[in-house]
Amino acid sequence: MHIVNQVLAVTWLNILNLPRRVATSSVAIVGVAAVVLVFAAVLSMAKGFERTMTLAGAEDTAIVIRSGSTSELASGLSNDQVLIVTTAPGVLRDGDRAVVSAELFVLVDIRKKSNDSEANVPFRGVGNGAFEVRDATRLIAGRMFEPGRNELIVGRAAQSEFKGLELGATIRFGRSEWDVVGVFEAGGGVAESEIWTDVKVLQGAYRRGNSFQTVRVRLADKDSISGLETALKTDPRIDVDVFTERQFYSSQAEGTSTFIRVLGYPITFLMAIGAVFGALNSMYSSVSTRGKEIATLRALGFGPMSVLISTMIESTLLALVGGLIGGAIAYLVFNGFTVSTLSNASFSQVVFDFAVTADLLMQGIFTALIIGLIGGFLPAVRAARLPVAQALREL
């Protein structure tokens, strides 16, 4: 108990005279805060992107896509192939009707509100089962498009990010004009970045004949995916891959979120090294201004270990304060900040929010503590080894 009491006493003393060293201490705090801020901000992009992509992914919905296609854009299915999928085993049926949506996926250029540059916005032609094969998707304003007419409904995120998609507006793509008649949400998922119309109308407008790109299928239950897959893989008339929606979207998210991580971790690491230098600097100067004080304590009988530990506690506390400040700023400024980017996998825009999650903040604060410990160690050793007699003589 003896050493614990000593450590507490010395630490308390250090904290009490912190105001005397306010300049150097705040440099250490700000340095650590900047590291945690940048770490949380950059990685919250990757988190947010992944969250948007995986929110869309249900386990009991399957996507049927031409085999070998890595994205919806590259796929192609004929009407006959779509019929084979619709009648396959494992597909949920509502009476006589299969709960499916055969879809066509094209891109249109619409200007972004943020920088007025043209962006590839996903324009999806959907079948009448579109809302049933997607969870949490519903109209929140206006009405559904009427089949056969040039009408479209827009995702909530697409409407806020891109120009000219207000309810009631008319938008022109090439030679065709479209009326915006409704707005839908999809639980924050990737579909909210899209605009939808009747697939038959889109086929006509894009001269795609009677072809589709993907079929989304509501499964009878979670386990029927393997039955559906076997049936389609063994059917010689059709050559497709079958994924659950969750598998499909998490593989789509991989490229972009890996890219952000590859950028984010090294930057944080380098900044953390910079912050360690800042912390070392401030702790060295703390030890040197407290030289006499430390020597006095030692002369009074305080052990070198309690001086060492209390110095490290001081630097860890400073780093913790910095980490909390940085994390708080990151959360207040970036959490929920909406951006859109071009997804590598689908070649189209995905609108997402930065997500400063609890585990990111924990990682950030953990990093801060590591910086504090490393930054405090060498100065603490110096403090503990201070030759008492010499330091006192300098009085």
Added chain:
Amino acid sequence: MKYFGLIWRNVWRKKIRTSLTILSVLVAFLLFALLNAVGQAMSSGGAMTGAARLVVIDKVSLINFLPISYQNKIAQVPGVAVVSHQSWFGGFYQDPKNQFPQFPVVPEEYLDLYPEFVLPDEQLQAWKKNRTGAIIGRDLAELHGLKVGDRIPIQSTIFTKKDGGRTWEFDIEGIFDTTDPKGGTALLLFRHDYFAETNTFGDGFVGWYTLRLAEGADPVEVANAIDEQFANSPNETETSTEAAFAASFAKQFGNIALIVTMILGAVFFTLLLVAGNTMSQSVRERIAELAVLKTLGFKDGTVLGIVLTESILIMAIGGLFGLGFGWLAAEAIGSAMAMFVPGGIVVSTDIVLLAIAMMIGAGVIAGIFPALKAMRLSIVDALARG
């Protein structure tokens, strides 16, 4: 300069503190060089930086095809010297992760359009004799260890062959280099005639057209003339310069510049605090000494200069080493990500000049208040305190 010895000794008065400050400056400029180089690489679009070339795409979206019949119509527009077409093949080699651009092209037209790509003549002749022949860039050859005579299977995610397969095999007939120091060559070019007769969609379409302007032609006029010609047709066009096309593409990734600026802002703020703190500590410790200098007859301006130079010197030492390491890191990352950024990641002269300006600027900002304090010292007070 005659005070350099004095300044140098002052810089190293506290070795640990100065070294730590220099190291944090080093890290800041390393990040500065690296992030700017990455930002520039992403926004320049790598190889596609020709000045006198225009790109004609479908107005609705880049992914829509244009009729092959447009080639002759574009060629007749006044101001167009050469026009040819390319298409996005969307293939990969061995593994979906190995993606790089492949384009079906017309060999001679393409090389005429891109004079920076240099292909030995005998390799061009061999390519023209072989319908399934292809040429690859030096970067790609080095990335996958490919050589002339190899047969390379490319699996397309978009185009199926008429026999039902999606794996297209090409004979490598040549390897080309580029004379553009910023341009990358991680791409594969194969023959459009082979592509057109083999894919299941047929032969009436291409992805986009690229054209070179005749000497003295006005790019805006030519672009308008082309777009007007196809207005109200089923495939309206949008013509822009290659650079503008690449830049608009890069912008789709979101505001990269803004994010880079935010990170740099955080880094520099921290850096200034660290350096400013070091300088004011250093001046505080030397008050008596500076007073002695003034007693000896050093002018106020000279004292100011000495302290400022010391601050700039610390920034410059750290900054120059940081730039050096940043350059090494950019080289390493550039070759590791050759697929994403075909132009490589280059710490350009602009970045170096800007960095030097920032070193001086940061040195002045960090040193100015301590320096002013030193200059305004009253000799009597300072000596009394010392």
